[in-house]
Structures are given as structure tokens and as C-alpha cells.
Amino acid sequence: AQRVTQPEKLLSVFKGAPVELKCNYSYSGSPELFWYVQYSRQRLQLLLRHISRESIKGFTADLNKGETSFHLKKPFAQEEDSAMYYCALPFSGGYNKLIFGAGTRLAVHP
């Protein structure tokens, strides 16, 4: 069955520290994976997708098929990075139906 696991409910770091938010998945085939972010009092929005290989707001994520992981990384956290982060992958079926992980709250302290 397709599943997304985010093992950490909360990740608390100090400003300037490196950040890694973990995401593991189970999927048969070649998945397309996403990270969504929800800042306080804002709507859920796409942060990045692995297929585009972009760096958004300093965040990157590499798909590791051997470890079935798609961890989100940033070398130097900023206070404005504090938010809920959700990893997601699409159900197979030809449209954009997503399975989300339970989310990790990132708290960046001054």
C-alpha cells in the first residue's frame, strides 16, 4: 500500500543550524514526491517537488529510491522557516490525488 511516513512530530532548532525533515514512503513504481508547507494562519502550499530539482527558499530534497526517502534539508535555518511541513506523493491513477504524511512542525528559535 502507498504510504508516507514523517517520523518526527516536532523539530526544534536554533537559527543558523542545519535542518533535515525526514520523509519515508512506500510506493510501487517511480514516485513523484512533494513537500508542502503551511505557515501560521496561511493555506497549505507547494514548497518543492522532486521532479523539478529546484531549491526553494534554500530548501532541497533528494529522492533516494534505495532508502525510499525524500528528506527535506536546509543548511542554515531561519526563523521564518517555522511552519508545518508535509511530505506527499500521488496515488497512481492519472490525476493529482495525494497521500500526505502526518506532518512535522519545524520551530526555529532565535
Added chain:
Amino acid sequence: GAGVSQSPRYKVAKRGQDVALRCDPISGHVSLFWYQQALGQGPEFLTYFQNEAQLDKSGLPSDRFFAERPEGSVSTLKIQRTQQEDSAVYLCASSMKVPGNTIYFGEGSWLTVV
């Protein structure tokens, strides 16, 4: 429009009451999704429309949940005889038809059943 719009933003319903939640997708977006997000959890898929056709309703938790999109634009999620376990944020999202297109979420409708 500026984005996906949902109303009401907050709803308190007495147990057993019927509720209706409205979603206005981004103009021109063919695909529309409803998700349910319980406290401390990620969004969970409820149902999917392509234009007016409801192509997937596999996530609807019971027959008390009903969704429609009669003209292929605005959608309504209706919950009959609400129960406490229905308390959640209901998120609407829309996208262009092609798989891989960005999905845009609304701010959600927060439902509390008392």
C-alpha cells in the same frame, strides 16, 4: 480569482445537524479535491471531481458525506447528521487537469461538532 475560496471558514454544529461547506476553485481549474484534516494529522483525501463528474469518492468516510459540483465550478461538501468524529478542517483544492500540475489549496473550513 485570487485563489481557492472556502466558506464558511468556521462552523460549529450541534451533533445531528446537517452542514454544507462551499468551495470556489481557481477559475479554469478542471480538477477539484476535498480533503479532511483531523487535528495533528495530515490531509486525507475524500473525493475528486473532473469538471462536474465525481470520478473518485473512495475517501468519503460514510454515506453521511456527499459532495457535488453540478456545473463544474463551485463544489459543496455536505455532511448529514454530524457526529463528533466529523470535527476537522475540510480542505478544498484545485488544479489543472494534467497530472503533475500544482495543486492549490483553500484556507479550509474548520468544523467543530458539539
